[in-house]
Amino acid sequence: MNARVNVPKTAKRGEVIEIKTLVAHTMETGFRRTHLGAPIPRNIVTTLTCNYNGVEVFRAELHPSISANPYLQFTTVATESGTLEFRWSGDNGFSVSEAARISVT
């Protein structure tokens, strides 16, 4: 399982930066059946949190209506140099994290 994030490497203090994230996941809805009629259990990513130097700046709650390999694009204010930490979690103990450094001038 892997995840990708796109965060600008540098930014001016107070600038609104755009963040793009992608995580590999099938996002099985739980509403599908096999040809034999057996229901396929739900297996989705339920949350993504983004922490900026330990403070939560964005959180998304996802439902089965989100496409496979969930893509999310959002924004945050570049306040100080540091690390943005992304954590995805979901069904069956799914947990992936990724981090990106940003230097703010």
Place this chain on the structure above:
Amino acid sequence: MPNPQKTRRSFLATAGTLAVATLTGVKPAHAQMARTPLNNMPEAIRTLTRGAPVNTGKVKLDLPPLVENGHLVPLNVSVQSPMSETDYVKAIHIFTERNPLPEMATFHLGPRAGRAQVATRVRLADTQNVVAIAELSDGSFWSDSAHLIVTLAACLEELPA
């Protein structure tokens, strides 16, 4: 034996009628089939707002009007807000009318978001309305909706065993 002239004329007339019907009725083929039933979206929205009124405006929900593949539909939502410490968007909720579940996603924002704008990709099970509801820091709710025509539905197909 039927008059060939007449047969051809009636054939052309029928073909013409069919062509006009096809051109004027811009509905996807599956519109004639059983529609996916409505889910309990109004109830889900009432649960969220706890009976508070939902105003129209401030929110802008961008979705393509005609979707070929319901598995991957780009969704972009933005809200007019200064995003200051005292006046900001707390959350944006996305609902659908005909997917098996009314809830699509919830995005929790705050003054540190800088801008109230989120983009993702969603699945749509049928031609339907999608509603975005923004919850502001003063407790008010604002909404926008978009209607989409979906030709290939997501969610309900079978998997090979």
